[in-house]
Amino acid sequence: MSTTLPLFRRAFFDTWRSTLAWAAGLAGATLLYLPLYPSIGGSAQMQDMIDALPPEMTKALNYDQIATGPGYTQATLFGLIGFLLMTIASVGWGAAAVGGDEESGQLELTLAHGVTRVQVVVERAMALLVRVLLLAALVFVLVRLLNESARLGIRPENLFGAAVLFAGLALLTGAAALCAGAVSGRRTYGLAAGAAVGVLGYVFNAVGRQSPDLEWLLRLSPYHWAYGNAPVANGADWAAAGWLWGISAGLVAVAAFAVSRRDVGT
Amino acid sequence: MAHAISTRSLTKKFGRREVLHGVDFSVEAGSVFGMIGPNGAGKTTTMRCLLDIIRPTSGEIRVLGKDPRLGGPELRRRIGYLPGELFLEGRVTGRKLLAHYEAISGPVAPGRIDALADRLGLDLDRHTRKLSKGNKQKLGLVQAFMHDPELLVLDEPTSGLDPLVQQEFHAMVREARQQGQTIFLSSHVLSEVQQTADTVAILRDGRIIAVESVSGLREGAVRHLRFSANGITAHDAGALLGAVPGVGHVEVLESNGTVTLSATLEGAIQPLVKALGTLQLRDLVLEEPDLEESVLQMYSGPGDASSGEANSRDSSHKNSIHRQAAK
Numbered sequence: 063m064s065t066t067l068p069l070f071r072r073a074f075f076d077t078w079r080s081t082l083a084w085a086a087g088l089a090g091a092t093l094l095y096l097p098l099y100p101s102i103g104g105s106a107q108m109q110d111m112i113d114a115l116p117p118e119m120t121k122a123l124n125y126d127q128i129a130t131g132p133g134y135t136q137a138t139l140f141g142l143i144g145f146l147l148m149t150i151a152s153v154g155w156g157a158a159a160v161g162g163d164e165e166s167g168q169l170e171l172t173l174a175h176g177v178t179r180v181q182v183v184v185e186r187a188m189a190l191l192v193r194v195l196l197l198a199a200l201v202f203v204l205v206r207l208l209n210e211s212a213r214l215g216i217r218p219e220n221l222f223g224a225a226v227l228f229a230g231l232a233l234l235t236g237a238a239a240l241c242a243g244a245v246s247g248r249r250t251y252g253l254a255a256g257a258a259v260g261v262l263g264y265v266f267n268a269v270g271r272q273s274p275d276l277e278w279l280l281r282l283s284p285y286h287w288a289y290g291n292a293p294v295a296n297g298a299d300w301a302a303a304g305w306l307w308g309i310s311a312g313l314v315a316v317a318a319f320a321v322s323r324r325d326v327g328t
Numbered sequence: 329m330a331h332a333i334s335t336r337s338l339t340k341k342f343g344r345r346e347v348l349h350g351v352d353f354s355v356e357a358g359s360v361f362g363m364i365g366p367n368g369a370g371k372t373t374t375m376r377c378l379l380d381i382i383r384p385t386s387g388e389i390r391v392l393g394k395d396p397r398l399g400g401p402e403l404r405r406r407i408g409y410l411p412g413e414l415f416l417e418g419r420v421t422g423r424k425l426l427a428h429y430e431a432i433s434g435p436v437a438p439g440r441i442d443a444l445a446d447r448l449g450l451d452l453d454r455h456t457r458k459l460s461k462g463n464k465q466k467l468g469l470v471q472a473f474m475h476d477p478e479l480l481v482l483d484e485p486t487s488g489l490d491p492l493v494q495q496e497f498h499a500m501v502r503e504a505r506q507q508g509q510t511i512f513l514s515s516h517v518l519s520e521v522q523q524t525a526d527t528v529a530i531l532r533d534g535r536i537i538a539v540e541s542v543s544g545l546r547e548g549a550v551r552h553l554r555f556s557a558n559g560i561t562a563h564d565a566g567a568l569l570g571a572v573p574g575v576g577h578v579e580v581l582e583s584n585g586t587v588t589l590s591a592t593l594e595g596a597i598q599p600l601v602k603a604l605g606t607l608q609l610r611d612l613v614l615e616e617p618d619l620e621e622s623v624l625q626m627y628s629g630p631g632d633a634s635s636g637e638a639n640s641r642d643s644s645h646k647n648s649i650h651r652q653a654a655k
Binding site for chain 2: 065072076079168170171173176326327328
């Protein structure tokens with residue numbers, strides 16, 4: 063009996079609890095942060111407080127535009143709490159997809175069946191992609207719903223672009239985790255690689271913004287590629303989105319190639 | 329197709345450590361082939377090579393007429409595989425897990441999964457990670473048997489199963505054989521494969537050191553014999569038994585007019601029965617041949633200088649084999 067995309071279906075449906083939990087977390091964060099904008103971000107007091115902070119700190123946290131609705135959403139949701147949650151979810155899924163499955167001994171049995179290794183990697187990467195897209199779509203929908211009541215004033219096309227970059231950034235960390243896990247056969251290496259892309263991207267962005275001498279760091283930061291021009295306020299840099307998605311696809315290809323060429327479960 | 333599996337000069341290195349040093353064997357289609365050997369002998373490595381889970385360093389493999397490296401999914405759909413260590417951690421029921429494996433293996437007849445689970449006494453509606461080791465093993469067996477593959481590759485299939493379920497498993501193997509399926513199974517002890525296998529290969533330190541038919545082993549095997557009789561002296565009884573061809577290690581014990589003798593018997597039984605017919609027997613035990621002993625002889629057979637003299641059957645020798653097996 064052949065069902066279409068059996069490995070995708072298993073990877074996707076068997077983790078529905080985890081998907082649901084991350085969705086609840088993201089929804090909670092969105093519903094908590096954004097309605098506070100009128101009383102915090104938009105108030106003059108807040109602006110005074112931000113002005114009182116050391117400018118290095120404001121830049122590191124991307125709080126320089128927090129007094130506007132789009133700036134506030136960019137800094138708090140897409141740039142910080144949402145980014146954090148999405149990265150952890152995506153890296154966890156990516157590391158488990160191949161490396162974790164191999165380490166737990168289950169990949170061996172799957173590969174003994176009527177599947178190819180490339181198919182295993184690609185279908186599981188698809189499951190990662192779909193879960194990330196679902197979460198990003200959820201955030202998009204919630205922000206749209208809150209836009210009016212929280213007086214955010216975000217233009218829908220900018221929000222859409224930001225969501226695409228938000229998903230792309232998470233996908234890149236997840237794909238890095240999947241790739242390192244697939245190359246090494248170890249979940250831990252996958253987690254480390256995914257976390258490194260996420261954390262270093264964030265740190266390079268924070269440090270790179272401090273002085274023109276360090277600006278080269280920004281070019282190495284996927285976080286900066288995605289959010290450097292504040293997409294919620296100014297619209298997406300589609301080339302950056304292309305890079306994020308393209309590199310992710312490349313990492314999946316590397317993973318498929320590596321797994322096809324090596325021994326499994328040794 | 330005469331051979332379901334054949335390997336030629338199969339070697340496998342992990343880094344600099346060579347695990348298989350030129351394994352040659354072939355499994356006739358429609359037969360049950362047992363591979364036995366101590367842990368670490370290379371049984372699992374050999375089986376993984378057949379499934380293309382790992383790739384041999386050199387040598388040639390044919391499984392159902394194809395190179396596993398090139399056979400791809402089509403070839404693996406014709407095989408049922410039970411890994412030596414089965415990990416099933418998902419938060420899914422056995423039924424859902426099997427449905428998944430069904431989707432990526434050969435066609436499964438309707439009702440087949442339930443029939444197999446019933447036979448083995450497996451509850452398919454429990455979550456897999458809550459199953460005991462034996463029940464996980466049952467799930468693994470169902471997964472291997474359910475699509476009635478042409479070839480079954482089973483790594484230590486009876487490990488974790490209680491004796492009754494082991495019997496059921498042996499029945500399943502015999503039925504599969506009758507249907508023309510080929511079964512290749514491994515174990516670290518012979519007693520597990522001797523009930524079902526036609527042929528046994530002994531693998532040790534990455535080499536096949538003997539391939540024997542089980543019936544051949546049985547013929548050459550040693551049985552233990554014990555009986556008590558009245559109305560005969562210990563001396564006469566000893567002499568009578570000693571004259572039977574194939575009898576050795578005779579020990580005689582006399583008490584209260586009853587003599588008790590124990591001995592070993594190699595070869596035909598008929599001469600022994602004739603000799604015993606003249607006695608007033610009170611008790612007679614003729615044990616199943618102990619193939620394990622024959623095999624242990626082989627472990628220490630010619631070409632293996634490390635384990636002492638070839639024909640020794642004493643217990644210290646057995647111990648030395650077990651020590652090696654434990655390594």
